[in-house]
Each structure stands twice: as structure tokens, then as C-alpha cells.
Amino acid sequence: MTVNTPSLAGLSQEQKREMLQRALEKRGTSNGSAKDNDVRAVIDQIPESAYRFDKFPEYYRLHLQRTLAENAGIPNPYFREHDSYGGATTVVDGRNLLNFGMYNYLGLNGDPRVNAAAMASIERYGTSASASRVVSGERPIHRALEVRLAELHEADDAVAFVSGHATNVSVIASLLGSGDLVLHDRLVHNSVMQGAMLSGATRQAFPHNDWQAVDAILAESRRRFDKVLIVVEGLYSMDGDICPLDRFVEIKRRHKALLMVDEAHSMGVLGATGRGAREHFGLASTDVDIWMGTLSKSFASCGGYIAGNSALIELLKLTASGFVYSVGLPPPMAAAALASIEIMLAEPERVATLRANGQLFLNLAKARGLNTGLSQGINVVPVILGQSVLAARLAAMLHERGMETPPIIHPAVEERAARLRLFISSLHSKDQIHQAVEMIAEALAEIKPPKEDL
Ligand SMILES: Cc1ncc(COP(=O)(O)O)c(C=O)c1O
Incomplete structure (x- = not known):
């Protein structure tokens, strides 16, 4: 194909200068023109908060929060350096602390067999897959892991991503688009909401676990959308309660919708x-269209996955941006996850111990009058405090006294839902659980007069 550009041959110097001047004016870049001065005046008005990170309002708010906390004598509880893996205990500043701040549910992070596999x-x-698996190929451990993950869900197939968060974002964004609807529980993980926003679909949150609300929304509006994706979590990460999944299955069938379940906190935890x-x-398995899980919790690794029917997995392997345009899961991480799954299946007593520990924690916490919200006492138990400052102060006291449990404060949750969130592990002993509940109750009683209703 030839491109016709106007020839400058035969033009005088004067004509060329005029042409250049006209072109510059058209682009608004001519030196010294009135238009140029106008543009400069507008640019001079642009505040620093539009082009300097340290002047961003978000940055200012962060600093204000930090200063207020420091003035109140509350040390920063985040980015603490731990000098061990996170088991029933952890080491910070050379001190051995009781650890309820990490989701090592089955105690497999740190297991010598998992380490050896990695x-x-x-x-x-x-240490790296060194490129996207699509173009640069994969290692046998990738497929071995995916086959095992598919078996866990009794699904046709599975695909593993490098990040759990990126799994939700890119899977939802690649499957849905404008004209579609994403209906998600209001307590669902940030990654689901990000995926829904990126997809361009209409996004609607429904009240927590309220399958009747979903039924009503779909009865009213299903016909206005092409695809509808309902997204729930198997067990909610902040509140520790189980989703009534059987109800959602029935509803999604009746309304010809798709159902996605994020099993980040229920895989390795629910089921015998x-x-x-x-x-x-x-x-x-086919009652749910998209089984999603992470490798970072029960499976002592890093990454996320989707299990489902062959068409879904085939589609994602060629269209989900977080898979196609991102490096493959590092082989040692795939090996660690696979070894963890094998151990979980060979040692089901780990699952039973986790559940017994969760029940014990919940019963003791309730007996001490702590507000454990919706928790069903399995692997996640919040202690709801209702004020970010109170949560931060309590976490700091516990840290001082030998226990690690980070506060969850606004904006991660609503201010009135600020809390400590405790992750239970099969590694915790009964003594450690008794000790933890006593420590929380005692510290809280010191901060807050006992007569006040928590
Ligand atoms: C429910 C849920 N989904 C997805 C994720 C993201 O997983 P990852 O941290 O492994 O990227 C998390 C993280 O904690 C989560 O709680």
C-alpha cells in the first residue's frame, strides 16, 4: 500500500515556514500564539494534587490516620517483620508470639514434606516459570496440580493462575461484559468487585447471604440482561459464616444464571x-458453574485457580488476561500446593482438628461475652469492636502481651464493624486457644468498662 504525503518540493522557504506555522497552530503548540498562552494559563491552574503523589488526597488521609494513631500511642500494626513461618506461633523482634493472624488452616505451611516438594x-x-505458559510452555507440575484440583471439585478440568486476586479479577472481566449483570454478596472479597467493575457489566451487591433477595432481583430484572453471574464465597473471610449454597444453586437454575463460588476460605476447611x-x-460439581479457589490458604502456597467444565477452562486459558498475559505459577509453588493437597487427603484428621479448634474458640469467646458476629466457629472468628481505634489499641496490647492478631479497620470494613479477625489453625493446641481468648477478654476489659455492651 502506498501512502500519499504532500510533496514539499517546489515550495519556497517562505511557503514552507507558513505551512509549518499552520500545522503547529492546529496542534496548539505554536510558540507565542494567543492560543498557546491560553493553554499555559490553564496548565498553571492545575493543582499539585493532580501530578504529585505526596499531594494526593489519599496520601494525605493515610498520613493523617497514621499521625492520629501515633499521637494516641498506637504503634503501626502493619508490615511487622516475622522471623519464622506463620504457625501456631510466630517470632517478632526475637519474641515468640501466639499467632492467630495467618491463614495456615491445615498447618501445611512449614510442613517439611511441603518444603521438600518445593x-x-x-x-x-x-524458581520461575519465566514466561506465560500460553506462549512459552509449561512444566509437568502445572498440569499435575490442575488435574488434582479438578479432582477435588469433581470437575472436568482446572487452570491455575499466579495470584488468587488476579484470578477473580481477570476471570470475571473476561467472561462478562456490557449487557451482563454481576450479582454479588455485599461481603464478597475485593477481587470479585474489581473483576465486576473491569468487566463493564452492571454490578449489584445483595444483602449478605440473602438468597431470597437474589431471587427477587432476578424475578424483576433477569430479562434485561444477557448473562447473569451470581458470586458468593463458600465461607466468608471476614465473618467466618457459611454461604447457603444449596439455595443459590436452586435460584441460579431457575433464572438461567451462572454461579461462581470463591472457596478461598472453604477449601481444605469444609466437608469431612x-x-x-x-x-x-x-x-x-455441575451445580456450580465456576469453582474458584486460592492456593495461599489451606494449600500453603501462592496463586489461584478455577475448576469447571472443559469449555470454561479452555476459554479461560485463551482469554483470561491474568493467565494469558502473566507468568505461569512458579513450579515450586505448584509443587507446594500439590504436596499440601496430597497431605490433606491422606490426613483428614487435620480438617477435623481445625474444626474442633474453631468450635472451641467460638464457644470460649461467647462464654467470655465477646461479640463474634456471624462466625460459625470453623476457621475464622472475628471479635467485633465497632471502632477502628479500639481494634487497633486492642491489637497493640495483645502484641505487647504475646499474641499476634492484626486489627481490621475502616475502610477494609465499615467503621461499626471494625474488629480483630482471628484465623484458627489445626496447629493450635487447646491450651493456646484458652490462652488467646483469656488474653483478648482481659485486655478488652481493661480498655472498655465491662458494663458497656460490646
Ligand atoms: C475470599 C478471597 N478471595 C480471593 C482472595 C485473594 O487470594 P490471594 O491472597 O491468594 O491472592 C482472598 C485473599 O485473602 C480472599 O479472602
Whole structure:
């Protein structure tokens, strides 16, 4: 194809200058023109908060919050340096602390067999997949993991991503678009909301676990949308309660919608053998369209995955941006996750111990009058305090006294829902659980007069 550009040959110097001047004026860049002065005046008005990070209002708010906390004598509870893996205890500043701040649900992070699997994989494949699996190929450990994940869900197939967060974002964004609807529980994880926003679909939150509200919304508006995706979590990460999944299955069928379940906190936790929400509710794999999980919690690794029917997995492997345009899961992380799954299946007593520990924690906390919200006492138990300052102060006192449990404050949750969130592990001993509840109750009684209703 030839491109016709006007020839300058044959034009005088004067004509060329005139042409250049006209072109510059058209682009608004001519030196010294009235228009140029106008543009400069407008640019002079642009505040620093539009182009300097340290002047961003968000940055200012962060600093204000930090200064207020420092003035109130509350040390920053975030980015604390731990000098061990997070088990029932952890080491900070050379002190051994009781640890209720990490989701090592089945105690597999730090298990020598999981470590050995990761190290053997490093020996063979190195530490990185070094490129996207689509174009640059994969290692056998990738498929071995995906086949095992599919088996856990009794699904046709599975695909693993490098991040749990990126899994939700890119899967939802790649499957839905304008003209579609994403209906999600109001307490669903940030990654689901980000995915819904990125997709361009209409996004609507429904009241927590309220399947009747979903039914009513769909009865009224299903016909206005092409695809409808309902997104729930198997067990909610902030509140520790189980989703009534069987109800959602029935509703999604009746309204010809798709159902996605984020099993980040229910895989390895629910079901007699830890196979998650499907096992807990006795569902068929096909009752749910998209089974999502993370490798960072029960499976002592890093990454996320989707399990489902072959068409879904085929589609995602070629369209989900977080898979196609991102590096493959590092082989040692795939090996650690696979080893964790094998151990979970061979040692179901870990799942039973986790659940017994969760129940014990919840019962003791309730007996001491702590507000545990909706928690069903499995792996997540909040202690709701209703004020960010109170949550931060309590966490700081507990840290001083030998216990690690980070505060969850606004804006991660609403101010009135500010809390401590405790993760229970199968590694915790009964003594440690008694000790933790006593420490929380005593510290809280010192901060807050006992007569006040928590
Ligand atoms: C419910 C839920 N989904 C997804 C994620 C993201 O997983 P990851 O931290 O492994 O990226 C999390 C993180 O904690 C989560 O709680």
C-alpha cells in the first residue's frame, strides 16, 4: 500500500515556514500564539494534587490516620517483620508470639514434606516459570496440580493462575461484559468487585447471604440482561459464616444464571475430607458453574485457580488476561500446593482438628461475652469492636502481651464493624486457644468498662 504525503518540493522557504506555522497552530503548540498562552494559563491552574503523589488526597488521609494513631500511642500494626513461618506461633523482634493472624488452616505451611516438594521442584525447574505458559510452555507440575484440583471439585478440568486476586479479577472481566449483570454478596472479597467493575457489566451487591433477595432481583430484572453471574464465597473471610449454597444453586437454575463460588476460605476447611463447599452440601460439581479457589490458604502456597467444565477452562486459558498475559505459577509453588493437597487427603484428621479448634474458640469467646458476629466457629472468628481505634489499641496490647492478631479497620470494613479477625489453625493446641481468648477478654476489659455492651 502506498501512502500519499504532500510533496514539499517546489515550495519556497517562505511557503514552507507558513505551512509549518499552520500545522503547529492546529496542534496548539505554536510558540507565542494567543492560543498557546491560553493553554499555559490553564496548565498553571492545575493543582499539585493532580501530578504529585505526596499531594494526593489519599496520601494525605493515610498520613493523617497514621499521625492520629501515633499521637494516641498506637504503634503501626502493619508490615511487622516475622522471623519464622506463620504457625501456631510466630517470632517478632526475637519474641515468640501466639499467632492467630495467618491463614495456615491445615498447618501445611512449614510442613517439611511441603518444603521438600518445593525444593525438589526448584532443583529441577528453577524458581520461575519465566514466561506465560500460553506462549512459552509449561512444566509437568502445572498440569499435575490442575488435574488434582479438578479432582477435588469433581470437575472436568482446572487452570491455575499466579495470584488468587488476579484470578477473580481477570476471570470475571473476561467472561462478562456490557449487557451482563454481576450479582454479588455485599461481603464478597475485593477481587470479585474489581473483576465486576473491569468487566463493564452492571454490578449489584445483595444483602449478605440473602438468597431470597437474589431471587427477587432476578424475578424483576433477569430479562434485561444477557448473562447473569451470581458470586458468593463458600465461607466468608471476614465473618467466618457459611454461604447457603444449596439455595443459590436452586435460584441460579431457575433464572438461567451462572454461579461462581470463591472457596478461598472453604477449601481444605469444609466437608469431612476438606474438599470444600461441594462436599459440605453434598452437591454435584455441575451445580456450580465456576469453582474458584486460592492456593495461599489451606494449600500453603501462592496463586489461584478455577475448576469447571472443559469449555470454561479452555476459554479461560485463551482469554483470561491474568493467565494469558502473566507468568505461569512458579513450579515450586505448584509443587507446594500439590504436596499440601496430597497431605490433606491422606490426613483428614487435620480438617477435623481445625474444626474442633474453631468450635472451641467460638464457644470460649461467647462464654467470655465477646461479640463474634456471624462466625460459625470453623476457621475464622472475628471479635467485633465497632471502632477502628479500639481494634487497633486492642491489637497493640495483645502484641505487647504475646499474641499476634492484626486489627481490621475502616475502610477494609465499615467503621461499626471494625474488629480483630482471628484465623484458627489445626496447629493450635487447646491450651493456646484458652490462652488467646483469656488474653483478648482481659485486655478488652481493661480498655472498655465491662458494663458497656460490646
Ligand atoms: C475470599 C478471597 N478471595 C480471593 C482472595 C485473594 O487470594 P490471594 O491472597 O491468594 O491472592 C482472598 C485473599 O485473602 C480472599 O479472602
